[in-house]
Amino acid sequence: MKFKTGLLVVLYVVVCNSFANAQQQHVADSLVSMFNMEKTDTAKLTILTRLIKEYIKTGQIDEAKRTLHILLPLANKSGDSIYLGSAYNTGSYVYASEANADSIQYYAGKALSVLQNARGIRAIKLKVMANNNLAVSFSTSGNMKKAIEVLIANLSLIKATGDDNLYQATINNISASFTMTRDDVNAYKYMLQDIELVEKPGMSLVARVYAYTNAALVCSNLKKFDDQKKYLDKAKEALQDLGESPLWGRYYAFEATYYANTQQYGEAMSGAQKALDLSKEYPERSNIYMAYEAIRTVQDSMKHYDKARTAAQQLFEMSKEDHYTEMMISAAGYIADFSADLGDYKTAFLYMKQYEQIKDSVQSQQNTQRINELETHLRTSQKEEKIVRLELEKKRTSLQIKNQRLTNILLGATCLLMFIVLTLFYFFYRNKKRTAAQREKLKITEMILSTQEAERERIARDLHDGLVGSLSGIKMNLAMIAYKQVDGDVKIAVTRSASQLGDSIQELRHIAHNMMPEMLLRLGLEAALKDLCHLLESAGILVQREFINLEQTIALDKQVVIYRIVQELFGNIVRHARASTVFFQCARQSNMFLITVEDDGIGMNNANNTTGIGMKSTESRVHYLNGTIDIGPVKAGKGTSINIQLYVA
Numbered sequence: 001m002k003f004k005t006g007l008l009v010v011l012y013v014v015v016c017n018s019f020a021n022a023q024q025q026h027v028a029d030s031l032v033s034m035f036n037m038e039k040t041d042t043a044k045l046t047i048l049t050r051l052i053k054e055y056i057k058t059g060q061i062d063e064a065k066r067t068l069h070i071l072l073p074l075a076n077k078s079g080d081s082i083y084l085g086s087a088y089n090t091g092s093y094v095y096a097s098e099a100n101a102d103s104i105q106y107y108a109g110k111a112l113s114v115l116q117n118a119r120g121i122r123a124i125k126l127k128v129m130a131n132n133n134l135a136v137s138f139s140t141s142g143n144m145k146k147a148i149e150v151l152i153a154n155l156s157l158i159k160a161t162g163d164d165n166l167y168q169a170t171i172n173n174i175s176a177s178f179t180m181t182r183d184d185v186n187a188y189k190y191m192l193q194d195i196e197l198v199e200k201p202g203m204s205l206v207a208r209v210y211a212y213t214n215a216a217l218v219c220s221n222l223k224k225f226d227d228q229k230k231y232l233d234k235a236k237e238a239l240q241d242l243g244e245s246p247l248w249g250r251y252y253a254f255e256a257t258y259y260a261n262t263q264q265y266g267e268a269m270s271g272a273q274k275a276l277d278l279s280k281e282y283p284e285r286s287n288i289y290m291a292y293e294a295i296r297t298v299q300d301s302m303k304h305y306d307k308a309r310t311a312a313q314q315l316f317e318m319s320k321e322d323h324y325t326e327m328m329i330s331a332a333g334y335i336a337d338f339s340a341d342l343g344d345y346k347t348a349f350l351y352m353k354q355y356e357q358i359k360d361s362v363q364s365q366q367n368t369q370r371i372n373e374l375e376t377h378l379r380t381s382q383k384e385e386k387i388v389r390l391e392l393e394k395k396r397t398s399l400q401i402k403n404q405r406l407t408n409i410l411l412g413a414t415c416l417l418m419f420i421v422l423t424l425f426y427f428f429y430r431n432k433k434r435t436a437a438q439r440e441k442l443k444i445t446e447m448i449l450s451t452q453e454a455e456r457e458r459i460a461r462d463l464h465d466g467l468v469g470s471l472s473g474i475k476m477n478l479a480m481i482a483y484k485q486v487d488g489d490v491k492i493a494v495t496r497s498a499s500q501l502g503d504s505i506q507e508l509r510h511i512a513h514n515m516m517p518e519m520l521l522r523l524g525l526e527a528a529l530k531d532l533c534h535l536l537e538s539a540g541i542l543v544q545r546e547f548i549n550l551e552q553t554i555a556l557d558k559q560v561v562i563y564r565i566v567q568e569l570f571g572n573i574v575r576h577a578r579a580s581t582v583f584f585q586c587a588r589q590s591n592m593f594l595i596t597v598e599d600d601g602i603g604m605n606n607a608n609n610t611t612g613i614g615m616k617s618t619e620s621r622v623h624y625l626n627g628t629i630d631i632g633p634v635k636a637g638k639g640t641s642i643n644i645q646l647y648v649a
Helices: 022-037 041-057 061-078 081-096 101-114 121-140 144-161 164-180 184-198 205-221 225-242 247-261 265-281 285-301 305-322 325-341 345-483 488-515 518-523 525-538 556-577 613-624
Strands: 542-548 581-589 592-599 628-632 640-647
Touching: 022 041, 041 061, 041 081, 061 081, 061 592, 061 640, 081 101, 081 121, 101 121, 121 144, 121 164, 121 325, 144 164, 164 184, 164 205, 184 205, 205 225, 205 247, 225 247, 247 265, 247 285, 265 285, 285 305, 285 325, 305 325, 325 345, 518 525, 518 556, 525 542, 525 556, 525 581, 556 581, 556 592, 556 613, 556 640, 613 628
Parallel strands: 542 581
Antiparallel strands: 581 592, 592 640, 628 640
């Protein structure tokens, strides 16, 4: 077995020029400022979506994820399927940037579910994007056949949108996908369509670069080297018009392959090195993959199998990190071949074994998926058959009662009217009773919380002014006795008692501070929250904190509730999470107060603290301010993300 095809390509949904520079960072900063000043939720949703895409362009994936946690609750609050579908699509776009197949499928699937009954051009475009993202997830996990099926099925939807750019990009992806499955005949057929579309007036330079470099790869696999050079020259011309771009790395990688095919090894090595250098300047995973593939191809053509194997091993390790199954299969096969060429049959055997295991795993997944699809089709067919039978029975019954309809219509209408009246009365009565119960419950909750805080304040004052003062006096008396001329053992005992009494006084002061935080009363909410952060850091946990618009006035009783919520969340992290880092954000937006707490600990399900008294107390305080709380993992099985919205107007 020899893998002598050209470079594999990474499948992308949207063709874009994504290099980071100062101007793009300025755009991101401007969007953050616009978001903070904007009043309407719909405008904020648009700004957040643009901001996430700017973060991805500049490689700030963690910032993109944090912004996504703000976008999703806001889109859900809108109640609009278009906004929510767009937000989920943005989530799949975020995780596509790091080739996380499971997360891509989750967010794309949620988008399609939300948009199922949506109509209109915008809804169709969002469905197209979700399907394309699903294709990315399938290709990443090694199921290229399913990815191609999704892309081809998507073409009819794209036609309905009238978006020529998106249609061309999808044709390009289909051709690239056939290349990855080594179906060169179909790859060439779609490549010709891609070239015809991209050379129409108005198409972007970036789209042309992708189309020409893909055409060069297809021609290389078909050994049409003259055509390969022709398309590379067209790609270079488009890049020169485009200027500085990470796509130059893509060009140099394919150029190196051409020179390797035509045995111009000096130029081939130069092109591969340029691709590697640019991958360091623009560290997108696709650039790094193509650079090492170019090095592997060139070294293989020069029969430098040790260096070719090193490049293939780098590709294998990267693809394991990214769960990029298709690349893992390819890289394992290359390593086995190169090891055999070097006489290292032990390594060749080990990697050929991995090659077969990964392929078998992918095949098993595809078979399972196919079985599930067939089962779904069977259930759908059975449901349709049942519906047909029910329709026939309904018609038969309708014919039987047709003769009685005229005589019974008045009685039926009267009964229906009475039923409607009784139903409305019942619902009115039940809603009135439920509303009264909710008001009473809210009143009781408010009274309990107010009583708790008043009692805390009284106990804190009594401890500080009464017991602490008395104990301090006793300590001073003991100290005076210790300094007088008394027996040595007595003096030691008195001194030790005075020291222990001092520790007790400090502990009482600490208890009084926790019961009614003095910093909240003296310096305000932001200072008190910072003090909580310092307490968390004193426990050895790194806190990344951010406070937005907290200088706006909030009623003192609501400040106390907010403080208690954060205090309880931090206490849970210290007691249960085993975390090393916490991201903490508080923001005031009009009449809303937003709290986000994320940690990298073991997760709330693993810590078994999701139903404790502390969390129930937190939920009661959230409900007291008519708020909502959303608890979930940061990643599957790791960390905890808590998002809270409170109304403080």
